[in-house]
Amino acid sequence: MxxxxxxxxxxxxxxxxxxxxxxxxxxxxxxxxxxxxxxxxxxxxxxxxxxxxxxxxxxxxxxxxxxxxxxxxxxxxxxxxxxxxxxxxxxxxxxxxxxxxxxxxxxxxxxxxxxxxxxxxxxxxxxxxxxxxxxxxxxxxxxxxxxxxxxxxxxxxxxxxxxxxxxxxxxxxxxxxxxxxxxxxxxxxxxxxxxxxxxxxxxxxxxxxxxxxxxxxxxDGIVANGLAARHSTLRISRVPDPVLPRRHELLVIAAAATQARRWRVVLPARSAVEVSGRAPPLTIEPTSDAWLVSLPTLDFATSVAFAKIHRTLPRVMIFDRQRWFDTRELPAIVTAELAPISGDMA
Structure with a gap:
């Protein structure tokens, strides 16, 4: 920096x-x-x-x-x-x-x-x-x-x-x-x-x-202008939450200067994966320990893409266990685990 x-x-x-x-x-x-x-x-x-x-x-x-x-x-x-x-x-x-x-x-x-x-x-x-x-x-x-x-x-x-x-x-x-x-x-x-x-x-x-x-x-951080989204595959590990089983969604947003596409992918505790959101759909390949989520080819050149594992049930505390991440920051296969983060966040 x-x-x-x-x-x-x-x-x-x-x-x-x-x-x-x-x-x-x-x-x-x-x-x-x-x-x-x-x-x-x-x-x-x-x-x-x-x-x-x-x-x-x-x-x-x-x-x-x-x-x-x-x-x-x-x-x-x-x-x-x-x-x-x-x-x-x-x-x-x-x-x-x-x-x-x-x-x-x-x-x-x-x-x-x-x-x-x-x-x-x-x-x-x-x-x-x-x-x-x-x-x-x-x-x-x-x-x-x-x-x-x-x-x-x-x-x-x-x-x-x-x-x-x-x-x-x-x-x-x-x-x-x-x-x-x-x-x-x-x-x-x-x-x-x-x-x-x-x-x-x-x-x-x-x-x-x-x-x-x-x-x-x-x-400075990552400058959005003129940079292509570097990665198109996200690996979501199935690590069980030892506190409580909770329902999660994967939120994804990809954008260029003039438009954006959004998806909400339900990540249940078991193997079934339901996809909802706007076309074109995300492609999800279940494996024994993870979901591989492939971002689709869009009708515009994607400049940025962000994703987050989001808890959907009511919260006792408002804070997140998992945060948004920028796919340009991370390795080609991104690992985001459904596990609690140590500390006082709920």
Whole structure:
């Protein structure tokens, strides 16, 4: 990876946050560094974080949370975001953008159609960033990794050549070689976190600890433009989950600059495999210990392809066991196992 570039007054930093507070946790010091150099900064909040029932139940002393309650909670989190950004030196309403995409629903929005993707394309076109901070595929929150896939597709459509800065909120990405650490910015970053009263109510200690971490960024990463998807065969190992048998789907999306194709492949516990999705279908060859999934030949030259093993049953915890991966990152036969990852993710 390259070193984190120094900002100058001509730079334009765009920070995409899946939920209000992610921008501060992951890039609060980065934002201050850019502002100190005179760079223009815009922060885009993909969702309002309105599907956040436990803090809302606690603060509002209610059990049932309906649509109107979630809307009110989302409005509160927008106000908190504006206050937090003011603490970081961004006090212009034009520097903040709220897209209102579905909280805890970005994976479904990605797989459903291009509507959310086009929102991101318009957002990028309106600002033309030189630097773009966004989640990495390694983040275990499904909204975070899905937003990264959306942004890669949006950058492809937008023909953007900006510098990509990937961050992880849920788990530190040990592979990120660039670390931004500026102690002078820590006090303002913690003040920005304190503005998120709705989140600090139940998680103050955890959030302060996350905000105290050094900010790690993957710089550049894989540039989407002009690269062909390198691999067309995925190997999905049948490793049983020792905790509970769970139903999984393989989600696949392949795209070029102007269009995308999506597939959902059911991966049951036994040998039968059911394929659903748009034509042309995926080809699946069962073996004794795996499924071999071959991507079809499409009517356009594929530039990027992403895949994820996705749990479909209700979750006690929202975090993923398996993440999205980019087929250009991996060996010719990709192995993704249906096994739990150690740690606190459920």
């Amino acid at each position: 390259n070193a984190l570039p120094a900002f100058c007054a001509n730079d334009r930093l765009m920070v995409f946050a899946p939920h209000p507070d992610d921008e501060t946790l992951a890039a609060g010091e980065l934002i201050q560094s850019a502002r100190a150099a005179g760079a223009t900064v815009r922060v885009v909040f993909a969702t309002d974080g309105d599907n956040n029932p436990w803090p809302q139940r606690w603060l509002e002393r209610r059990w049932t949370v309906g649509p109107a309650d979630r809307q009110r909670w989302g409005a509160r989190r927008r106000r908190e975001a504006a206050q937090a950004m003011a603490e970081l030196g961004i006090d212009s309403p034009e520097a903040l953008q709220f897209l209102g995409l579905p909280d805890q629903g970005l994976t479904e929005a990605l797989m459903r159609d291009d509507a959310a993707l086009e929102e991101l394309v318009r957002s990028l076109s309106s600002f033309t960033p030189t630097h773009l901070a966004m989640p990495t595929l390694a983040d275990r929150h499904p909204d975070h990794s899905a937003l990264r896939v959306m942004l890669e597709l949006a950058l492809l459509r937008n023909e953007s050549s900006c510098i990509r800065l990937g961050y992880v909120v849920h788990r530190v990405d040990a592979s990120a070689s660039t670390v931004l650490r500026a102690s002078a910015f820590q006090q303002r970053k913690q003040a920005a976190m304190a503005a998120y009263v709705s989140q600090m109510a139940l998680s103050a200690g955890r959030l302060r600890a996350l905000a105290s971490r050094a900010e790690h960024f993957e710089v």
